[in-house]
Amino acid sequence: MIHNAFKMVVALALALSATVLVGCNENDPLANRVNKVSDLGKKKVGVQIGNTADIYASEYGGDTAKIDVERYTKLADAVQALKQGKIDAVLLDDQPAIYFVKQNPTLRVLDEAFVEETYAGVIAKGNEGLLDTFNLVLKEMHDNGIFDSLMNTYINGTGEYHYAQKVTEGEKLVLATNAQFPPYEYHEGDKIVGLEIELAYYLADKMGRVLEIQDIEFDAVINAVSSGKADLGLSGFTVTEERKKSINFTDKLVDNKVVVMVRSDIKPSELDNKVFAVSDLGKKKVGVQIGNTADIYASEYGGDTNKIDVERYTKLADAVQALKQGKIDAVLLDDQPAIYFVKQNPTLRVLDEAFVEETYAGVIAKGREGLLDTFNVVLKEMHENGTFDSLMNTYIGGSGSFHYAQKVTEGEKLVLATNAQFPPYEYHEGDKIVGLEIELAYYLADKMGRVLEIQDIEFDAVINAVSSGKADIGLSGFTVTEERKKSINFTDKLVDNRVVILVRTGMKEADQETFVEKFQKNFIKDNRWKYIAEGLRNTLIIALCAALLGILIGFLVAMVRVNHEFNGKYKIANWICKAYLAVIRGTPMMVQLLIIYYIVFSSVNINKLLVAIIAFGINSGAYVSEIIRGGIKAVDPGQIEAGRSLGLKFKTVMIHVVYPQAFKNSLPALTNEFISLIKETSICGYIGLTDLTRGGDIIRSLTYEAMFPLISVAIVYFIIVAGLSTCVARLEKKLKKNER
Amino acid sequence: MSENVQNKNVMIEVKNLCKSYGDKTILKDINVKFHKGDVVAIIGPSGCGKSTFLRQLNLLEKPTSGDILLDGKSILDKKVSKPSIRARVGMVFQQFNLFKNMTALENIMFAPVKLGLLSKAEGEKRAKELLERVGLADRADHYPAQLSGGQQQRVAIARAAAMNPEAILFDEPTSALDPEMVGEVLKIMRDLANDGMTMLVVTHEMGFAREVANRVLFFADQVIKEDGTPAEIFDNPKDQRLKDFLAAIKK
Ligand SMILES: Nc1ncnc2c1ncn2[C@@H]1O[C@H](COP(=O)(O)OP(=O)(O)O)[C@@H](O)[C@H]1O
Ligand SMILES: [Mg+2]
Numbered sequence: 001m002i003h004n005a006f007k008m009v010v011a012l013a014l015a016l017s018a019t020v021l022v023g024c025n026e027n028d029p030l031a032n033r034v035n036k037v038s039d040l041g042k043k044k045v046g047v048q049i050g051n052t053a054d055i056y057a058s059e060y061g062g063d064t065a066k067i068d069v070e071r072y073t074k075l076a077d078a079v080q081a082l083k084q085g086k087i088d089a090v091l092l093d094d095q096p097a098i099y100f101v102k103q104n105p106t107l108r109v110l111d112e113a114f115v116e117e118t119y120a121g122v123i124a125k126g127n128e129g130l131l132d133t134f135n136l137v138l139k140e141m142h143d144n145g146i147f148d149s150l151m152n153t154y155i156n157g158t159g160e161y162h163y164a165q166k167v168t169e170g171e172k173l174v175l176a177t178n179a180q181f182p183p184y185e186y187h188e189g190d191k192i193v194g195l196e197i198e199l200a201y202y203l204a205d206k207m208g209r210v211l212e213i214q215d216i217e218f219d220a221v222i223n224a225v226s227s228g229k230a231d232l233g234l235s236g237f238t239v240t241e242e243r244k245k246s247i248n249f250t251d252k253l254v255d256n257k258v259v260v261m262v263r264s265d266i267k268p269s270e271l272d273n274k275v276f277a278v279s280d281l282g283k284k285k286v287g288v289q290i291g292n293t294a295d296i297y298a299s300e301y302g303g304d305t306n307k308i309d310v311e312r313y314t315k316l317a318d319a320v321q322a323l324k325q326g327k328i329d330a331v332l333l334d335d336q337p338a339i340y341f342v343k344q345n346p347t348l349r350v351l352d353e354a355f356v357e358e359t360y361a362g363v364i365a366k367g368r369e370g371l372l373d374t375f376n377v378v379l380k381e382m383h384e385n386g387t388f389d390s391l392m393n394t395y396i397g398g399s400g401s402f403h404y405a406q407k408v409t410e411g412e413k414l415v416l417a418t419n420a421q422f423p424p425y426e427y428h429e430g431d432k433i434v435g436l437e438i439e440l441a442y443y444l445a446d447k448m449g450r451v452l453e454i455q456d457i458e459f460d461a462v463i464n465a466v467s468s469g470k471a472d473i474g475l476s477g478f479t480v481t482e483e484r485k486k487s488i489n490f491t492d493k494l495v496d497n498r499v500v501i502l503v504r505t506g507m508k509e510a511d512q513e514t515f516v517e518k519f520q521k522n523f524i525k526d527n528r529w530k531y532i533a534e535g536l537r538n539t540l541i542i543a544l545c546a547a548l549l550g551i552l553i554g555f556l557v558a559m560v561r562v563n564h565e566f567n568g569k570y571k572i573a574n575w576i577c578k579a580y581l582a583v584i585r586g587t588p589m590m591v592q593l594l595i596i597y598y599i600v601f602s603s604v605n606i607n608k609l610l611v612a613i614i615a616f617g618i619n620s621g622a623y624v625s626e627i628i629r630g631g632i633k634a635v636d637p638g639q640i641e642a643g644r645s646l647g648l649k650f651k652t653v654m655i656h657v658v659y660p661q662a663f664k665n666s667l668p669a670l671t672n673e674f675i676s677l678i679k680e681t682s683i684c685g686y687i688g689l690t691d692l693t694r695g696g697d698i699i700r701s702l703t704y705e706a707m708f709p710l711i712s713v714a715i716v717y718f719i720i721v722a723g724l725s726t727c728v729a730r731l732e733k734k735l736k737k738n739e740r
Numbered sequence: 741m742s743e744n745v746q747n748k749n750v751m752i753e754v755k756n757l758c759k760s761y762g763d764k765t766i767l768k769d770i771n772v773k774f775h776k777g778d779v780v781a782i783i784g785p786s787g788c789g790k791s792t793f794l795r796q797l798n799l800l801e802k803p804t805s806g807d808i809l810l811d812g813k814s815i816l817d818k819k820v821s822k823p824s825i826r827a828r829v830g831m832v833f834q835q836f837n838l839f840k841n842m843t844a845l846e847n848i849m850f851a852p853v854k855l856g857l858l859s860k861a862e863g864e865k866r867a868k869e870l871l872e873r874v875g876l877a878d879r880a881d882h883y884p885a886q887l888s889g890g891q892q893q894r895v896a897i898a899r900a901a902a903m904n905p906e907a908i909l910f911d912e913p914t915s916a917l918d919p920e921m922v923g924e925v926l927k928i929m930r931d932l933a934n935d936g937m938t939m940l941v942v943t944h945e946m947g948f949a950r951e952v953a954n955r956v957l958f959f960a961d962q963v964i965k966e967d968g969t970p971a972e973i974f975d976n977p978k979d980q981r982l983k984d985f986l987a988a989i990k991k
Pocket of ligand 2: 790
């Protein structure tokens with residue numbers, strides 16, 4: 001036994017150290033790495049000829065730290081050279097940089113800008129009439145919001161406004177540009193589009209002229225304008241004193257930053273599996289949460305030929321973890337949690353394109369239309385008195401700090417079922433469950449004069465809990481679907497939701513946290529160790545009580561069966577016992593637990609610890625009874641005969657002679673049964689009990705860190721089991737003294 | 741009434757006893773009486789029903805028909821409790837059957853104390869005396885697994901004796917022993933006989949039967965073939981089966 005324990009310790013230690021090693025492996029520091037602006041000296045840096053970056057780069061670093069500037073006519077070529085490792089960085093304007101990074105996940109932009117400047121259009125000296133017109137029209141566009149709309153479309157990515165030329169006949173207005181500079185001007189399909197292009201359409205319309213676009217090299221644009229070949233030049237021109245000598249600049253169009261683009265750490269081999277748009281999802285490994293509508297949509301996507309390889313997780317945090325580790329290629333999830341996850345994990349990003357749009361509502365059991373009405377009335381009231389908007393601002397807009405706390409503290413309960421792993425709607429913060437839907441439920445409970453009780457269970461169990469009457473309402477970011485409507489009623493709409501796509505960025509994880517920092521984060525911060533402590537307490541209570549119940553049941557069943565075998569008594573009881581054994585041993589523990597919670601005690605408001613104790617006790621009893629029966633049958637029948645021959649009652653002989661020997665015979669098997677019972681309690685999370693395993697899971701969902709919570713949970717289980725084994729080994733040795 | 745007076749010394753009377761397992765008849769119409777202080781050796785070929793006969797006398801087996809009287813009263817009467825009969829007729833088994841979870845001392849005192857015949861202190865005192873008598877005073881705290889076969893059988897005899905039974909039944913008490921241990925067990929049995937204990941002993945130890953028993957029964961062909969003193973049975977056998985049996989044993 002001690003030998004075995006030692007072996008397990010060694011194995012565990014090896015596993016632990018392997019994890020630590022993997023966790024700490026550093027990428028080999030590339031010699032030519034550019035991580036900040038000051039690294040640029042003596043590096044090969046690409047620029048576009050004529051761009052202000054060219055000028056700045058050439059002037060940078062004095063004599064000692066000069067940049068080795070490589071000049072390209074097209075930005076795309078510089079980007080290509082960077083990707084191939086021919087140069088170490090590209091200096092370019094921020095908006096095109098963002099665009100290029102989106103297209104090339106192996107690239108990234110440094111946070112620190114190289115230079116800040118402004119863009120303006122160029123018009124030939126002597127053409128002050130056109131210059132005035134331009135500035136007037138620009139002002140008008142600012143005033144009537146068209147400029148902002150274009151900014152939203154092209155720069156912020158939040159709009160879809162486009163301006164198309166209306167005038168189709170008449171004099172021409174010639175625009176010179178270099179349409180390789182997204183999002184200001186670039187090719188899309190066979191058209192040239194972009195912010196400056198649409199601005200020019202608007203100007204042309206105002207002037208009653210037809211815009212003609214001349215797409216030429218960047219360094220030729222100013223020439224074209226000053227020579228009169230073109231009326232106007234718009235090509236992301238930075239305002240410089242040098243240029244002012246040959247042309248006039250219009251009023252400022254936008255602010256610009258020259259940024260540094262470098263290669264990220266993403267390996268090209270990973271690129272095959274990357275997702276950049278919804279259309280890339282086919283045949284990819286995509287994570288979803290079981291029961292979430294994303295699961296349904298993802299499973300239906302792509303027909304037979306382009307199916308998504310859907311991986312289902314009970315916890316979103318697990319899916320995110322898998323994405324981070326590269327086990328899956330994307331996660332489909334609701335937009336608000338996605339934003340939250342990205343905040344926690346800078347190495348992830350959300351694609352702009354939504355997968356599906358839908359709405360959230362609460363769920364209430366059919367037949368409880370009274371509660372449904374109340375809910376909807378209260379929700380309406382919250383909308384009218386502004387409480388709902390305030391909560392939205394706090395949790396979704398991020399611009400408020402309003403919170404609603406329960407005021408009623410005594411009286412009947414209102415039971416809310418939720419899965420508190422879905423920020424910002426419901427999640428753990430410290431040792432509390434918070435979120436938009438939670439506070440909404442508090443408000444509702446107050447209005448109803450009841451005390452809210454929150455049951456934190458698995459997402460796929462929430463609707464069941466509500467329809468079975470275990471909970472009064474379910475709020476867990478439920479999307480309204482026709483399928484679900486069949487089993488429950490939806491409340492009025494709570495919020496709109498988009499199912500979005502979460503993917504990895506090219507970025508490397510920020511500085512590796514040290515062992516101590518990770519420990520702090522997982523256990524010390526917010527007293528997170530308490531999840532483990534509470535879980536341990538519950539696991540011990542469940543295992544201990546269930547073991548006692550199991551022994552009791554097992555003993556009774558064994559008695560019935562042994563009596564039946566020895567003297568044919570208890571025919572019906574024996575039959576019932578046999579049926580019990582067959583059912584319990586023929587079905588999984590997990591299913592039994594769910595049946596006992598959702599079906600047997602469906603309408604009773606029963607303590608979950610008690611449910612678990614009953615479920616595990618009943619289960620264990622079946623195995624214990626067979627172990628005891630085997631132990632009894634292994635006792636020499638001569639023992640009973642001798643006892644009876646002395647005039648002792650059968651019962652006396654059993655109690656004082658047979659059972660003690662049977663107990664000793666059964667001890668090793670009973671120990672094994674209890675050890676597996678302790679470990680089996682780890683499925684308690686399914687009925688929302690914080691046992692040891694779920695305690696670790698909650699920490700995991702808060703820290704996005706698998707190693708510490710899981711390993712520590714494993715160690716705690718191991719200590720319990722090893723301790724138990726040692727005690728039993730001692731007991732066995734003591735009992736062995738009556739043998740040679 | 742007159743029969744009762746006539747059988748004053750009769751302790752056990754077996755009347756028209758038949759025993760069969762299913763279709764198989766083991767014992768057929770057995771009639772025999774045992775008297776107080778009798779030491780009866782029961783011999784016969786293997787499988788002839790000696791054990792079955794003995795086990796019916798303390799109700800470990802139920803007769804198919806017939807009756808058994810103990811001190812003139814039927815022990816098969818439904819009103820008579822089986823444990824009370826068994827308490828009066830002790831049994832020693834071939835395989836000793838000591839309680840494995842109890843020490844030698846506990847084995848001896850357990851039943852009398854449990855049945856309220858003796859207090860705990862008395863029981864312990866009596867057990868110690870009996871252990872002394874079977875020469876195992878220093879083994880009181882040993883468990884059966886720590887004792888030799890001969891020692892275990894001596895404890896088993898002491899255990900039967902502790903109940904102060906009216907008779908003790910021995911079913912091949914030395915057959916499972918190594919030859920060097922047979923003597924120590926037979927010595928204890930001889931002592932018991934000398935003390936006047938009524939004993940029915942199924943045995944293959946012809947020396948013991950001749951020396952200690954005052955009566956020998958030969959079982960064969962489902963009946964008692966011969967019933968007599970050791971001298972009659974061993975020196976002057978009449979039945980051919982008995983002659984063959986004794987000849988086979990001598991070889
Ligand atoms: N419980 C039983 N069921 C059926 N047959 C039995 C049973 N016990 C004994 N017998 C049979 O009865 C016969 C007599 O057995 P037993 O009394 O043990 O013989 P002995 O002790 O003389 O060797 C044997 O043939 C044996 O197989
Ligand atoms: Mg026999």
